[in-house]
Amino acid sequence: MAFAAFGSSTEAPSHAPLKRSWVAIALLAPGLAYLVLFFLTPFVSLIITSLQAPVEFGDVGQYQPAFQISNYFTVIETYWPHFLRAFGYALAATVAALLISYPLAYFIGVTARKWPMIQALTLTFVIAPFFISFLLRTIAWKQLMADDTPLVQFLKTVAIIPPDGHLVGTPFAVIFGLTYNFIPFMTLPIYTTLERLDTRYLEAGNDLYASPATTFWKVTLPLSVPGIVSGTLLTFIPAAGDFVNASSTFLGSAQTQMIGNVIESNFLVLNNYPAASALSVLLMAIILVIVAVYVRRSGTEELL
Amino acid sequence: MSRFSLGRWLLPVYVILALVFILTPIVYTIVFSFNASVKTNIVWNGFTFDNWLNVCSAQGVCEAFGNSIALGLVATVIATVLGTLLAIALGRYRFKGRSTVSLLLFLPMATPEIVLGAGLAAQFLALRIEKGFWTLVAAHVLFCISFVVVTVKARVASLDPALEEAGRDLYGSPRQVFFRVTLPLLMPGIVAAALLSFALSFDDFIISRFNNGAFVTFPVWIYTAAARGIPAEANVIASAVFILAIVSVIAVQLTTAARRRRLAAKG
Secondary structure (H helix, E strand, O other): OHHHHHHOOOOOOOOOOOOOHHHHHHHHHHHHHHHHHHHHHHHHHHHHHHOOEEOOOOOOOOEEOOOOOHHHHHHHHHHHHHHHHHHHHHHHHHHHHHHHHHHHHHHHHOHHHHOHHHHHHHHHHHHHHHHOOHHHHHHHHHHHOOOOOHHHHHHHHOOOOOOOOOOOOOHHHHHHHHHHHHHHHHHHHHHHHHHOOOHHHHHHHHHOOOOHHHHHHHHHHHHOHHHHHHHHHHHHHHHHHOOOOOOOOOOOOHHHOOHHHHHHHHHHHOOOHHHHHHHHHHHHHHHHHHHHHHHHHOOOHHHO | OHHHHHHHHHHHHHHHHHHHHHHHHHHHHHHHHHEOOEOEOOOOOOEOOHHHHOHHHOOOHHHHHHHHHHHHHHHHHHHHHHHHHHHHHHHHOOOOOHHHHHHHHHHHHHOOHHHHHHHHHHHHHHOOOOOOHHHHHHHHHHHHHHHHHHHHHHHHHOOOHHHHHHHHHOOOOHHHHHHHHHHHHHHHHHHHHHHHHHHHHHHOOHHHHHHOOOOOOHHHHHHHHHOOOOOHHHHHHHHHHHHHHHHHHHHHHHHHHHHHHHHHHHO
C-alpha cells in the first residue's frame, strides 16, 4: 500500500506550473528540514557512535570518539546467531502471512465485490487489530498458548508436542506471533491491487478454456505482484527488527532472541552504545541490500 | 458452473476461520477486562465490572493513557501539517530533485523501527539532550510524516485542477483559491492522514522504548507491567479504545453505504 503509493507518479504532473517553483520550495522546506534533522543526522550519529571506543579507566557507558572498525567484527562474531534468527523468523513469518492473507485479500477484493456490506465489514475486521494495543494482543496469545490451556493439552494428546514440552518460548511461538501481527499489513496492499483487477480478464481466461487454476496462475497472480511485493516488504522489514514477540516476557525465551533483542539490551540495559549502534547499522545495511535485490528480481522497480 | 461450487464454499469458510483467528486475541483481551483478577490477570476468576468502574486503580495506568493521548495529539498536528505541505508540493509542482525527495520520504518507511529508535537515541545521547516528552514528539512525527504524505498525496492526485482554475478565473487570489477551494477538497485526505498518525503514535512501542526517558506512554507502561503481570485495568483501557474505534468505523461505513444507495436510487 504505502510502497506502491510512492511510485504512482514519480514524474511531475503535466499541469504542474513550473514558474512558481519557489512555492514548491517553501512547501518542501519545513518537512525536508525535519527529515534531515531527525532522520539523516541520526544515521550519522549512529555510524559515529558505532565506531566509538570505551574511555580508558572510565565508567560503564562512557565512550569517546574513535575509529574502531573492530566493533563491527566483534558484534558479528558475538551475535551472528541473532542475525540468522531474525532473518529466518522474519522470512518464515512473511511466507506464512502471505499464505494466510492472499485468499483473504482475494475474497475482499474480488469475491465480495457483489456485496459491498460484506466487503466493508470483512475489511474492518482485518484492520481491527490496529485498534487494540499490539502488546496486549501478543500477551493474549501468550496466555492462550500457556502450558495448561486446552490448546496445548490437545497438542500434547495428539503428540505434536512432547508431554513435558511447551509452546511459549519456542521459535514456533515467535514466528506465530510475528505472523499474526503482520497479517493486516500483508492483506491490505494485496487487497488494494486485487480490488482494481478487471474481472473481464478472468472471464477471458475462462472463455479460452483455461481451468480456474490456470487462470489464477497465469492471470490473477501476475497481476497482483505489486501488492504482494508491498505486503511482503511491509511484513519482512518490521518483523526482522522486532524484539517484542521474541522477548522472554512475551512469546520467546533466551533461545529465541533476535537481533532487535540484543540491540535493545545493549543500548538500554548494558549501555554498550557502540555495539548497539553497530548492530543497527548492520541490520539496516542488510535490509537495504535484501530490499534492492528483491524489488529488482520481482520486476517492480517502479514501486521505489 | 458446477466446477466452481467447491471453490464457492471453500473461500467463505476459509475467510470466516481467518477472521476468527484475527479476532481471537482481541476478544480474549476484552473478556479479561471483566475478570475478577487477583494480582495477575491470567486465570479466569469470575465476571466483574470493578475493573471498568475503577480503571485508575492500577498505579500509573491512567497517567500513561493521558500521556499517550497528549503525545498522539501533538505529534499528529505537527506530522499532518508538515506532511500535507510535502504532499501538495509533490503532487502539484515540478522541481529539481523530486525523486530524491520521494526517496527521502520512502526511506523512513523502509527502515526498521528499532533502527529509527536507536538512531534518534544515539543522536540525543551525543547532543546530551534529556529524553522525555519532546524527544518522543520528535520520534513520533518522524514515523508519521511519510504515512501522511502517502495518504494526502493520493488525494492531491485525484483533485481536478479545473476546480482551482475556476477559482482563479473568478478572480480569487492564490490565497483565496487555496483556502476556499484546494484545502476543503483535500480535507478528507488530511483527516484520514491525521487519524492514521494518531493511531500509529498511540500504539507505538519500539521507537518510544528508546526515546521515552521518564515519560511513560501507555504501551511502555504495558511493557514494563508485562514483566510482573499486566493488571486488568490495562485491558479495560485498551478495550474501551477498541470498541470506540470499531463502532466509529462501522458507523462511517454504514452511513457511506446508505448515502451511496440513496444516490444510486435517485440517479
